[in-house]
Amino acid sequence: MDTIPKDNFIEFNTNTLEFIRKQYDLETPERIEEAINLLEDWIKKQPHFMKKDFSRDYLERTIIISKGSVERAKFKLDRICTFRTIYPEFFEVHDVRSYKIINDLQGVFLPKMTSDHYRIFFIKNKAKSFEKGFHDFYRYIFMQCEYIQAHDYCNGLVVILDYRDANMMETLKFLNVNDLRKALEIIKDGYGMRINGMHFLTESNAMDAIVNVFKQVFSAKVAGRLLTHTSLDTLYQYVPKDLLPKEYGGKEKSLTEIQNNFVVELSSKEFTAYLNEMSKACTNQHLRRDNDSYDSGLQGSFRTLSVD
Structure with missing residues (x-):
């Protein structure tokens, strides 16, 4: 994204996008695009992911909240998809007004x-x-x-x-x-x-x-x-x-x-439809690779664009 879209509820500082990207060494368009591409390609290769078509803006925000690390972003995505599967009672879509x-x-x-x-x-x-x-x-x-x-x-x-x-x-x-x-x-x-x-x-x-x-x-x-x-x-x-x-x-x-x-x-x-779509972002635990478990922490040879 070139700018943070204006939101109906939350506000941003004028320099939020530039500041956060810079602190994670993602300030150039090429760097953030490279990070998103790496995460997108990894998702497509995960047999246990039931949803693979996340928007690029969603993936960028996932990388940002993961401190600019593609490795952490992979871990986070795997966790939230797994949590939707093993704790379904927490993710039921209801009218919040009830x-x-x-x-x-x-x-x-x-x-x-x-x-x-x-x-x-x-x-x-x-x-x-x-x-x-x-x-x-x-x-x-x-x-x-x-x-x-x-x-x-x-x-x-x-x-x-x-x-x-x-x-x-x-x-x-x-x-x-x-x-x-x-x-x-x-x-x-x-x-x-x-x-x-x-x-x-x-x-x-x-x-x-x-x-x-x-x-x-x-x-x-x-x-x-x-x-x-x-x-x-x-x-x-x-x-x-x-x-x-x-x-x-x-x-x-x-x-x-x-x-x-x-x-x-x-x-x-609009948001209810979004929640229903995201409810598909779960996992089939039987399709996990033998050496892959959400409990086992970060595995594999992942590329990290920024480290602590």
Whole structure:
């Protein structure tokens, strides 16, 4: 792509495309085209992939979120396609407007990105009970991740979780740790969402139990980026205040307004059709090569255009 297309919901900095490509040594058209071609050719050779016709823009964004590495992009694509196969309950396509849980457990990407091109994901838990569990909320998050994969161009995520109004004992009561681990694995490895920071707003000591679950899933490096705040003042030291919803002292619309606007996007006919198409991007595990397993990490002699 020559420029990042204008989006109905998310915004970009004026230099986002150039900055991100340059930091991964992909600033010339030839380099990014070469990377996409390598990934495209690899996909065609994978017998277990049920979908092989990904758009070139989609593949470019996959490479970008993989830090410019074709090798990482292969791994990420294999993971997300495999997750759709082994965890189908998380990827069912529904009308998101039917998810009652998102009225009390809100979660949405904020429109503006940070000056260093990170996207902010904000969750506010004000629910008093979760009798039906969290599955609808996970599906809602994954719908948003699909949208971000298709439309965004960013360095990664800054996550904010506000638990100050939550009933922590009810949250812990209905929280299925195995499902949370699966969801975090899908976000981390499947969608390749790189966590630059995760910030918990809470005054409850019970939050330690939830934070510990997150730490078990993430690497030691990412786990070191999990911070707990008892007030907004310390949060502002890590997240630009102006980018936050107005009830958090920022200049954005309220969190409810932002979420409602995004729900309109997610429930549109166009995006629903896109989700149905992407649901075909799964795997036939029986067709995997003998020396190939999604559990086995990065395999084969892949070419990496940029390394850490």
